[in-house]
Amino acid sequence: MKKLINDPADVVADALRGMAAAHPELRIDHENRVVFRGDAPRQGKVGLVSGGGSGHEPMHGGFVGMGMLDAACAGEVFTSPVPDQMAAATTGVDGGAGVLHIVKNYTGDVMNFEMAAELVAAESGTEVVAVVTDDDVAVQDSLYTAGRRGVGVTVLLEKLAGAAAEQGRPLAEVAEVARTVNAQGRSMGMALTSCTVPAAGKPTFDLPEDEMEIGVGIHGEPGRRRVKVAPAREIAEMLVEPVLSDLEFSGGDGVIAFVNGLGGTPLIELYLMYAEVTRVLEKSGVTVARSLVGSYMTSLDMAGCSVTLLKVDDDLVRLWDAPVRTPGLRWGV
Amino acid sequence: MADSLDVAALEAWVREFARSVAEHKDELTAxxxxxxxxxxGANMDRGMSAAVAALEAAPPADPAALLKQVGMTLVSKVGGASGPLYGTFFLRMAGVLGPDPADDETFARALRAGLDGVVARGKAAPGDKxxxxxxxxxxDALDAALAEGQPLGAALAAAAAAATEGRDATVPLVARKGRASYLGERSAGHQDPGATSTALLLDAAVTVLSGSAG
Structure with missing residues (x-):
């Protein structure tokens, strides 16, 4: 393993020190490992809290700031944060209008956020609503599984719900925006290589040089099938078609098309993939309203990408265009 | 029947589990x-090391306080799914144990309360891997052995054997909960890491508690 680290046990703490140094506009609680907006809590504004295992940067800490999250909790690498962190984040961003928890659908994240909400309810009067993202079509959805994983839609949701909160919408409406975004978005990912968790020291799974993993998760969980490496145009079809067939898209529906890098794929390949994705969308009569291309939800050093499509109406497009100022996403300011 | 599963015996169990988790850390991670x-492996080792450190910093006075402290430490330090699940397990055990040394039957009831807590928190059922x-x-094995009038040592050995058998039986199962469930059929053929660490917990009980009560 070759990585820019000191000690594998200190990766998260060391990286948070770097974030604090690079972004003095943020306030970082190093003890609880929570990244706060510098001006939190904002009176009268709904607070947005997310969090999850580390290793997905810029998600979530890189999305803290004006127009997006108010706080993000950083867990160990690929491990959900603990309820104490989430409770500290929640009370720290409560400006009297309630707090929205944005939770990716993983067993650990859901249980820890549930325990945090119970803790906050017992200790203060803060109103908390949780929205769980579960947009990964690679996972079969069924009552008998942990359900679909929360992936790319989470990034879009944090931006859109963040904009709604910034406009001063009440908690119920911000939560409604979040639920709508989750219901109207779907994702599918693929990997060319495994990632290497610093504490493990070696790749999480073996992937032969000429094979790729389709339907991969963002924690090095292997995907649902392994196939020979193919040209980008064929990979785009393997990713877009399951998304389109899972969510009814009718002619004229606008989408936000999001091609996300998993950490080890250069931007030139992501743009190349985006070209192939738009070609498939055009063929299917789906109109792209807005786009996002880059590595926003990563899986450490994994090479590969995911494609997310989110159906949007005029309100969501306006929320997308609204100003945002965070380390990871920044426009209109 | 002697009331001798006291705070020292339970602390020895927690320490032995922590030692065993550290020893098997790489196997659990693999x-x-x-x-x-x-x-x-890394998460359980971090949590149990913190639990042992907390015991040293502030030694709890009785069985309930001991397991409550262990449970709270795991909830606060581990994260992931195993933090809330193992944390809830010890917290629920603490709820049954109370301040006095436990007899065999009380210990068995506490273990089952821990099991019920894990079911409630994780919404899983046996067979979900x-x-x-x-x-x-x-x-089940502990209850059955005690009902037959076996001494605690033999009953715990039966419980640990049942845990090991249950752990091995996870190999062919298709996971229906947790991250392994994302793999669908591909999760079959692998031993479940959570069942493996739980078997270590029962083995630790055999190692240190067998001679404590009867």
């Missing part, structure tokens, strides 16, 4: 790499 996210596949048969 199992988790195959069907999960390669962190079970989780820690329950080791914990549920262990509780």
């Amino acid at each position: 199992l988790d790499s195959a069907i999960g996210d390669a962190d079970h 989780t820690m329950l596949d080791a914990l549920a048969p262990a509780c």
Whole structure:
């Protein structure tokens, strides 16, 4: 393993020190490992809290700031944060209008956020609503599984719900925006290589040089099938078609098309993939309203990408265009 | 029947589990790499090390306080799924144990309360390829052995054997809970890491508690 680290046990703490140094506009609680907006809590504004295992940067800490999250909790690498962190984040961003928890659908994240909400309810009067993202079509959805994983839609949701909160919408409406975004978005990912968790020291799974993993998760969980490496145009079809067939898209529906890098794929390949994705969308009569291309939800050093499509109406497009100022996403300011 | 599962005996159990988790850390992580996210060994070791450190910093006075402290430490330090699940397990055990040394039957009831807590928190059932596949048969075996009038040592050995058998039986199962469930059929053929750490918990009980009560 070759990585820019000191000690594998200190990766998260060391990286948070770097974030604090690079972004003095943020306030970082190093003890609880929570990244706060510098001006939190904002009176009268709904607070947005997310969090999850580390290793997905810029998600979530890189999305803290004006127009997006108010706080993000950083867990160990690929491990959900603990309820104490989430409770500290929640009370720290409560400006009297309630707090929205944005939770990716993983067993650990859901249980820890549930325990945090119970803790906050017992200790203060803060109103908390949780929205769980579960947009990964690679996972079969069924009552008998942990359900679909929360992936790319989470990034879009944090931006859109963040904009709604910034406009001063009440908690119920911000939560409604979040639920709508989750219901109207779907994702599918693929990997060319495994990632290497610093504490493990070696790749999480073996992937032969000429094979790729389709339907991969963002924690090095292997995907649902392994196939020979193919040209980008064929990979785009393997990713877009399951998304389109899972969510009814009718002619004229606008989408936000999001091609996300998993950490080890250069931007030139992501743009190349985006070209192939738009070609498939055009063929299917789906109109792209807005786009996002880059590595926003990563899986450490994994090479590969995911494609997310989110159906949007005029309100969501306006929320997308609204100003945002965070380390990871920044426009209109 | 002697009331001798006291705070010292239970502390020895917690310490032995922590030692065993540290010893098997790489094995737990390797199992988790195959069907999960390669962190079970590191997380359990971090949590149990913190639990032992907390015991040294502030030694609890009685069995309930001891297991409550262990549970709270795991909830606060581990994260992931194993933090809330193992944390809830010890917290629920603490709820049954009370301030006095436990007899065999009380210990068995506490273990089952821990099992019920894991079921409630994780919403899983036996056969889902989780820690329950080791914990549920262990509780059943412990109850059955005590009902037959066996001494605690023999009853715990039966419980640990049942946990190990349950752990091994997770190999062919298709996971229906946790991250392994994302693999669908591909999760079959691998031993569940959570069931593996739970078998270590029962083995630790045999090692240190066998001679304590009767």
